[in-house]
Amino acid sequence: MATIDDEYRQRADLLDEWVENQRQIAVLQARSASLLSRRIELHDEDVKFDGFHRDIYYRSMVAEYSAAGRIANGTMDKAFSDAHFLSEYPRLWDAFRRGSVTAAHVHEIIGAGFVVSDAVTAGTADAEVQTLFEVSALVIAERCTPAATRVELRSLAAALTGSTVAEQQKRARSERAVTIRSVGDGLALLQIVLPEHLAVAILDRLTRIAQQVIKTRADLDPVLDLDVLDSGENPLRPEDIDPRYDDGTAAYADGVIFGESGTFTTDPLIDPLVDDSSPDLEHPPVDERGIDELRADIVTDLLLGSDPTATRGTALDGIAARVQVTIAATTLAGEDDRLAELDGHGPLLPDDVRALAGRASLWSRLFVDSTGMLVETDSYTPTEAMKRFLHARDQHCRFPGCRMPVHRCQIDHNHDHAKGGRTHLDNLSVFCTNHHALKHPDIDERHRWTARQLPGGDVQWTSPLGRAYADPPPRRVMFV
Incomplete structure (x- = not known):
């Protein structure tokens, strides 16, 4: 008869084998990238004396690989592009070959690195900045998911080349657009390209209205x-x-x-x-619509001029969009033009934040140390001050890799309050509902996670197998 130790060992062995398989997959991805890089070299030889046909030769090459691998043409094009620019990142190449990072991480690093390389080429940044970016990017990629890596790298690139990012964002404003294409079965994709902070605010408001509809639809006559x-x-x-x-x-x-x-x-x-x-x-x-269906219906009502309060439930008109941004007081006052940050997403133009400031009902004054770590926030009453501090410090769910914004999360006592845990900042963290549920006491201990806060604000999660995963508190980027 198997013992509990045997069961844990079996589960641990399966996890270890899966992690090793993922590493080997990354190694194979690196080999594939190497093959693509060699193919690009052959392509460059082909067009050396025939630059006029360079584009069509390239497209033909991509199409052949796309067909042979049954991979979307756009995906194959990105793979060739990543393989080509990997030559500029020798340390990243080595890590990729070892399986320390995946192809998805490589794609995010190369994408974010264009800002840095453009700044170096333009002479607005020193050549050493490229190396600093690569080393820092590897540290981030080896502990974060590709999505989280993208967010942190955008902020890192902005911190290293602030002026370049600001200029690019200003130029990109002209790319605002609304497009539509059919997706079949009577549905269409309506796509809006607009400044990111506005898109985040729109999605947040739609989500909160949809949640209010779900909460109150049982009250409708x-x-x-x-x-x-x-x-x-x-x-x-x-x-x-x-x-x-x-x-x-x-x-x-x-x-x-x-x-x-x-x-x-x-x-x-x-x-x-x-x-x-x-x-x-x-x-x-x-009304059995899910939250995605509700968001789609609500944005349709709003865009077509219908009153959301009358058509979709109660108390919807009072729901305003929310975004969380960080900006230096001197920049807010117009004394300088350092980049601000759209928390959890990346750099934001100071003019946009100043425009938001004129409409905001609440601003939190934050104090950060030289490393960008939040150490204090101003307060009104103790309870509200603690909430504001946690929201400002954590920015998003503190489970490793999760980016759920704080205003859609819950404040958790890391050490259960019912078991003597204090309502103190060093025992409180922000978790989304999905990850908060992982440590619920009703879950069998064979499947329950635990979380505790370490000195310095790191939240250490311990899995049912006893594996520890730490999530450091988000650093405020210092735009200098």
Whole structure:
């Protein structure tokens, strides 16, 4: 009979084998990139004396690999591009060959590195900045998911070449657009390209309105369609229903509600599946839309001029979009033009933040040390001060790799309050609902995670297998 130790060992062995397989996959990805790089060298030889056909030769090469590998042309094009620019990152190449980073990490590093290489080429940054970026990027990539790596690298590149990022963002404003394309089955993709902070705010507001609809839709008054009652093979009309039997007793007291002037409706509180005496009752349809469907319907209502409060539930008009940004006081006052940061996403132009400041109802004054670590925030009352501090410090869910914004997360006592955990900053962290649930005491200990805060603000998660995964607090980027 297997013991608990045997069960844990088996699960641990499976995890170790999976991690090793992932590393080997990355090694194979590096070999594939090397093959693509060699193919690009052959391509360069082909077009050395025929530059006029360079583009068509390249497209032909990509198309062949795309067809042979049954890979989308755009994906194959990105793979060739990444393989080509890897030659500029020798340390990244070595890490890729060892399997320390994946192809997805490589793609994010190269993409973010264009800002740095452009600045070096333009002479606005020293050549050593490229090396600094590569070394820092590897440290980030070896502990973060590709998505989290992208966010941190955008901030890193902005910190190293602030002026270049600002100029690129200003130039990119001209690329704002709205496009549409069919996706089949009567659906279409409506795509809006606009400044990132506005897109984040729009999605946040749609999400919060949808959540309010889900929360309050049970409170909506039922509306019965009388046209349905008065149509079909056996239409139901007021004169067809006598509210009393011949002896004068109520006939449909439990199924029909009568009003003035002969009007009537069925009782929406009676369930025909439960009440066998009223099998023909009509009931309003239940709103079973998911949050994605609701967001799509709500943005349609808003764009087409419908009133979301009247059509989608209660208290929706009071929901405003929210974004969290960080900006130096001197920049906010207009004394300089250092880049701000759209927390959890990357650099933001100071003019955009100044525009937001004119409409904001709350700004938190933060104090950071020389490394960018948040050490203090101003306060009003102790409880609110702690919440504001945690939101400002954590920025997003503190599970490794999770980027759920703080305003959609919960504040957790790392050491359970019911078991003596203090309501103190060194015992509190922000977790999204999905990761918060991992440490719920009702979960069997064989599957339950634990989390504790270490000195300095790191949150150390311990898996059911006893493996520890640390999440350092997000650093505030110092744009200098």
